[in-house]
Every structure is written in C-alpha cells, then in structure tokens.
Amino acid sequence: MSQGTIVIALGGNAMLQRGEAGSYEGQLKNVQAAAEQIILLRDLGWNVVLTSGNGPQVGAIQLQTQTASHVAPEMPLHVCGAMSQGFIAYMITMCIGNILRARGEEAKVAGIITQSVVSEEDPAFVNPTKPVGRFYTEEEAMEIRKTGKQIREDAGRGWRVVVPSPQPLEIVEQPAIERLVADGFVVVSTCGGGIPVLRKAGVLEGVNAVIDKDLATSLLAREIAADHLCILTDVKNVAINYGKPDQQTLGRVEVSEMERYLAEGHFAPGSMAPKVRAAIQFVRATGKPAIITSLFSAVGAVRGECGTVVVP
Numbered sequence: 001m002s003q004g005t006i007v008i009a010l011g012g013n014a015m016l017q018r019g020e021a022g023s024y025e026g027q028l029k030n031v032q033a034a035a036e037q038i039i040l041l042r043d044l045g046w047n048v049v050l051t052s053g054n055g056p057q058v059g060a061i062q063l064q065t066q067t068a069s070h071v072a073p074e075m076p077l078h079v080c081g082a083m084s085q086g087f088i089a090y091m092i093t094m095c096i097g098n099i100l101r102a103r104g105e106e107a108k109v110a111g112i113i114t115q116s117v118v119s120e121e122d123p124a125f126v127n128p129t130k131p132v133g134r135f136y137t138e139e140e141a142m143e144i145r146k147t148g149k150q151i152r153e154d155a156g157r158g159w160r161v162v163v164p165s166p167q168p169l170e171i172v173e174q175p176a177i178e179r180l181v182a183d184g185f186v187v188v189s190t191c192g193g194g195i196p197v198l199r200k201a202g203v204l205e206g207v208n209a210v211i212d213k214d215l216a217t218s219l220l221a222r223e224i225a226a227d228h229l230c231i232l233t234d235v236k237n238v239a240i241n242y243g244k245p246d247q248q249t250l251g252r253v254e255v256s257e258m259e260r261y262l263a264e265g266h267f268a269p270g271s272m273a274p275k276v277r278a279a280i281q282f283v284r285a286t287g288k289p290a291i292i293t294s295l296f297s298a299v300g301a302v303r304g305e306c307g308t309v310v311v312p
C-alpha cells in the first residue's frame with residue numbers, strides 16, 4: 001500500500017565522510033550504503049524523491065576547471081553545479097538501480113538535472129556571503145577583483161571568491177519530477193539545491209550563486225505536495241544548547257516550539273539553521289511532519305521511533 005510521497009535530502013556525509021579525499025570509489029561506497037537505506041523506505045511503501053548537497057563535489061569540479069584553464073576554458077560556477085548534479089545523480093541512480101536489478105525488479109529510478117529560479121532582487125546579490133572554491137593570495141585576489149568577481153579574506157586562511165546564496169523560488173523541473181513519481185520512479189533531483197537561474201522576460205539564464213539544499217528541498221516538497229519531508233545529516237537529533245553542558249536533544253517537537261528555538265539562536269547558520277527553517281516551512285505550509293535525523297536512523301524516524309520530528 002502506498003504511504004504517499006516522501007522527499008529525502010541526503011547530507012554531504014552520504015557521499016563524503018569527514019577526512020575522506022573524495023575519490024570516485026570512496027564516494028560510490030558511501031552512496032551504496034545510502035541507497036540501501038533509501039530502498040528500505042521504498043519497501044515500506046513510500047514514493048521516494050531524493051535530493052542531496054553538492055558542496056565538496058562542486059568545489060572539486062570548480063578547482064579542476066580553474067586549474068586547467070590554460071588548456072580548456074574555465075566553466076562558470078552554475079555549469080560546475082550542473083556537472084556535479086550529473087555526477088551525483090549518476091552514482092545514486094546506479095546504486096539504487098543495481099539493488100532493484102539484483103532483485104529482478106524493473107529499475108524505476110531516474111535523475112533529473114534541476115534548475116532553481118532565484119530573484120535578481122534577492123538581497124543576497126547585494127551582499128554575497130558564501131565562500132566557494134580555492135584560496136588565493138592577496139595579490140591574486142586583487143587581480144580577480146578586477147574581473148568583477150567578489151573576493152574576501154576568509155578567517156585568516158587566505159582569499160576566496162564569495163557568491164550570493166539567494167532564496168529558491170521555483171523548481172523548474174517540478175512537473176517532470178511529479179510525473180515520474182506518479183509513474184512509480186524513485187527520482188533524484190535538486191542536487192545542491194538546484195542550478196541557480198534567473199528568469200528574465202520568460203527566458204532562463206544561469207547565475208553564479210549557491211542555493212541552500214535544505215531550503216530548495218523544502219520548496220520541492222511543498223511544490224509536489226509531498227506527505228513527508230526527511231532531512232538526513234550526520235546527527236541523529238537536533239539539539240538545543242548545542243555543544244554546551246546543558247545540551248538537550250529534541251524528539252517530537254511542535255512547529256511553534258521549533259520556531260521559538262530558531263529565534264533564540266540554537267541552530268548554527270549554514271548548517272543546522274537552514275534544516276530547521278526548511279522543516280518549519282514544510283510543516284507550516286502542508287500540516288505534515290518533517291524529520292531531521294541521520295541516514296541510519298531514517299527508517300526508525302519515519303516510523304516515529306527516533307530522530308527529531310517537527311509536527312503541526
């Protein structure tokens with residue numbers, strides 16, 4: 001029996017664990033383990049839509065194209081994002097497909113290159129904050145600045161290009177995703193939050209920015225009217241007073257309580273805060289639950305046995 005549709009965001013650790021170099025073989029091994037967990041959820045009767053982060057992958061691709069610019073033209077960040085989506089969706093769809101094929105089932109799994117519309121008026125474009133790519137010396141940085149890129153000193157470690165992190169407003173491929181889900185496919189989409197694009201007089205155009213994958217996943221879940229949102233990361237539970245002696249893990253939490261904790265500053269910006277915000281947005285818009293937990297607690301959390309669950 002179908003349980004409905006669950007949108008699951010895979011955290012960076014589903015592909016790269018702390019300290020790993022990021023070889024293809026290493027990432028594939030991690031993705032294989034993630035795929036096995038995802039299939040367990042599908043076996044419970046959920047239609048599964050997967051998204052993922054892409055930070056380390058897009059960073060590596062950008063470094064490759066920058067380093068090799070004397071032999072092949074450097075590609076803009078949004079193109080690197082598209083490349084990373086292809087790479088990640090390839091690994092995930094291959095692993096999930098292999099599990100299904102081994103069972104003699106039809107491998108109904110598909111990866112979608114996904115664009116996310118952002119607004120040119122987004123305040124993030126006036127104040128870019130997200131450091132991306134390699135470190136430069138001050139001398140190099142001043143040359144790069146002349147090309148119109150924004151570059152800043154990053155916590156005493158060197159200079160880095162900073163790009164805006166605007167709000168995702170629309171998932172361009174949403175109709176295709178919905179149709180594949182209705183047809184019984186596991187869909188991999190919106191990796192890295194989607195490729196940022198501007199809509200100018202009806203025409204889409206790539207823009208150099210980084211979209212938060214948790215916020216884009218929440219938007220996708222609302223757009224396809226999902227029944228459950230599940231954000232998988234490297235901690236089993238969200239905590240208040242995180243890292244302090246009076247740290248307290250959260251289990252089932254009402255959305256209004258979560259909003260209060262968010263306002264009180266319990267969640268680090270750029271890591272846990274966007275997940276909490278994504279969960280709150282989904283629960284507020286749909287009246288359905290949102291989970292934040294670790295990959296290996298996903299099945300238990302969906303059953304209501306563990307993890308942090310935000311409820312109406």
Ligand code: ADP
Nearest residue numbers: 011012013233234238239242266267268271272
């Ligand atoms: P992902 O790749 O899954 O997006 P992030 O590193 O962005 O992972 O976010 C997860 C991290 O957020 C955890 O490893 C934890 O260190 C951190 N974190 C910050 N604040 C909290 C909190 N209040 N409760 C739990 N984890 C938190």
Ligand code: MG
Nearest residue numbers: 012053270271
């Ligand atoms: Mg993150």
